Amino acid sequence: MKKTISIILCAAMLFACAAVPASAGGNRGTLKMLAYNVSGIPIVGDFQGSVFTATNERAAIIGRLLNETGADFIGVEEDFNGHKYLAAEMTSYPYKSPNSGGVAQGQGLNIFSSHKLYNLDRVRWDSEFGSLSGRNDALSNKGFIYSLMELEEGVYINVITLHCDAGKDPLSVAARRDNFRQLAEYINSNLNDGRALIVLGDFNFSFRRNLDDDIVTNLMEPTGLKDVWAEVYNGGLTDYSDPAFDRNSQGDSVDRTLYRSGKYTELVPVSKTIPPLTGENGERYTDHAPMLTEFTYTVTGSGSIPARLEEPAEVSEALLNLKEAAWTALRLLQFIIGFIEIPYLITELLFFRKKT
Numbered sequence: 085m086k087k088t089i090s091i092i093l094c095a096a097m098l099f100a101c102a103a104v105p106a107s108a109g110g111n112r113g114t115l116k117m118l119a120y121n122v123s124g125i126p127i128v129g130d131f132q133g134s135v136f137t138a139t140n141e142r143a144a145i146i147g148r149l150l151n152e153t154g155a156d157f158i159g160v161e162e163d164f165n166g167h168k169y170l171a172a173e174m175t176s177y178p179y180k181s182p183n184s185g186g187v188a189q190g191q192g193l194n195i196f197s198s199h200k201l202y203n204l205d206r207v208r209w210d211s212e213f214g215s216l217s218g219r220n221d222a223l224s225n226k227g228f229i230y231s232l233m234e235l236e237e238g239v240y241i242n243v244i245t246l247h248c249d250a251g252k253d254p255l256s257v258a259a260r261r262d263n264f265r266q267l268a269e270y271i272n273s274n275l276n277d278g279r280a281l282i283v284l285g286d287f288n289f290s291f292r293r294n295l296d297d298d299i300v301t302n303l304m305e306p307t308g309l310k311d312v313w314a315e316v317y318n319g320g321l322t323d324y325s326d327p328a329f330d331r332n333s334q335g336d337s338v339d340r341t342l343y344r345s346g347k348y349t350e351l352v353p354v355s356k357t358i359p360p361l362t363g364e365n366g367e368r369y370t371d372h373a374p375m376l377t378e379f380t381y382t383v384t385g386s387g388s389i390p391a392r393l394e395e396p397a398e399v400s401e402a403l404l405n406l407k408e409a410a411w412t413a414l415r416l417l418q419f420i421i422g423f424i425e426i427p428y429l430i431t432e433l434l435f436f437r438k439k440t
Contacts (some may be wrong), residue, residue: 109115111236111383115351116376118155119245119284119339120361122146123370124164132254132371135363139166142369147173150196150362155376157233158196159245161286162370164224167240169196181229181397189404189411193245200234202393206322207270211262212249215422217429219250221259223415228267228285230274235381240388241349242275246285253432257297260288264302271307279388280346283309284377287340292331294324309342312353312377325431339375348388354378 087173123129128138137145139315143166150158151174158177163170166189171180177196182189191206206352208227228246235241246267249259267283275281289299291314300322303309312323335356345351358373 085209104326110237111127113236114354115235115379116153116155116157117284117339117341117379118150118153118359118374118376119161119286120146120150120158121161121286121339121370121372121376122163122166122170123372124162124166124192125158126165126171128367133367133369135367135369137367137369140169142166143170143255144173145363146170146360146361146369151176152361153374153376154359155231155267156198157243159243159285160194160196161245161247162192163194164190164192171196179233179397180349183394183404184225184399185411186408187224187406188415189225189407191227191229191247193227195229195231195243195245197231197233202232202234202395203230203239203390204394204396205230207266209249209259209263210266210323213259214251214256215425217420217422217425217432218253218256218259218389221251221256221363222418228270232271232279232393234368235349236383238386238389239349239383240390241280241282241346241351242277244283244285245259246270246283246287248286248288250288252293252295253428255428257295261302264297264299268303268306271309275276277390278347280344280349280351280381281307281309282341282343282351282379284341284375286372288338289340290336291318291322291324291329292336293347298394304342308344310344310353312341312343312355312356313337317354337373337375339372341375341377343379346388348383348385349401350382350384352380354380363379383416401416 123132136365147170167183174196179193179197179201206229208225212221213268214220226247228244231243233243248263249256267352289297313335318330321329343351355378359376361374368432
């Protein structure tokens with residue numbers, strides 16, 4: 085009789101354990117997030133590495149290099165006309181975003197993941213500056229791409245990959261400041277769902293520049309985001325005027341990772357490093373260094389499964405090509421109208437760059 089009762093109790097305990105989902109808490113793991121500006125602008129990007137490499141060939145080479153990084157999630161910027169050549173080489177990443185088109189209409193942002201992705205959302209910046217001046221940001225549809233990533237079964241986190249307005253002249257700085265404010269509004273309106281959040285990409289911001297874009301006031305403080313570089317290498321300091329702020333601390337670049345933990349998942353940043361994504365003889369294929377951020381995570385509770393889980397839908401290449409033709413005509417018109425920026429461009433070249 086006792087033996088029978090013991091067997092029944094053991095069976096009941098095993099059933100109870102099996103009924104608890106993975107998201108109930110306690111699971112731990114590592115998460116590697118990589119961001120890379122691949123300089124995918126046709127012709128211009130061909131010259132931005134250490135060696136001249138044509139757009140499609142360069143995209144394929146970068147794709148092969150990225151495929152071997154072992155990152156869990158890869159966000160790329162300036163991934164325009166060579167996208168299909170880059171994506172074809174990234175066989176280790178079964179989950180990816182559909183391309184948004186070439187440089188005239190595209191966002192230049194794409195994501196590749198070894199974890200499932202859902203609920204993709206592409207958002208264009210409200211503010212941009214420069215057709216001829218600044219850094220020509222008005223000639224593309226810069227912004228950010230949101231995705232919900234399934235970290236493990238039943239555990240989801242929010243991820244945003246972005247590319248902010250470039251340039252250090254006053255109007256570019258103002259546009260970038262507005263980019264930060266727009267992103268903060270998006271996060272506070274859509275992502276206060278208890279899930280952890282990671283934001284990575286080309287921010288075109290670094291603390292050592294000390295410009296008026298002010299990522300702390302306009303983005304980090306309103307959303308509760310922390311900067312990996314500041315937390316790991318700068319004692320958590322983000323105040324440039326603080327005497328303890330280390331201007332020479334490694335890793336303060338325009339390519340950044342911000343993060344915050346959630347009530348279901350705790351994130352702890354471990355490192356922000358530059359993996360060696362170069363050719364056999366050290367060839368570089370873009371004007372940016374790749375950024376690899378490593379986190380440890382702990383599942384702290386259940387309930388992160390969202391009500392909607394929508395997988396990315398492919399976009400017709402024929403439709404993209406048709407839109408590209410229309411956008412190209414619009415960009416040509418923008419370029420012509422942009423000649424009114426010439427006085428500002430001259431001022432920028434003579435004054436702003438010397439000042440900064």
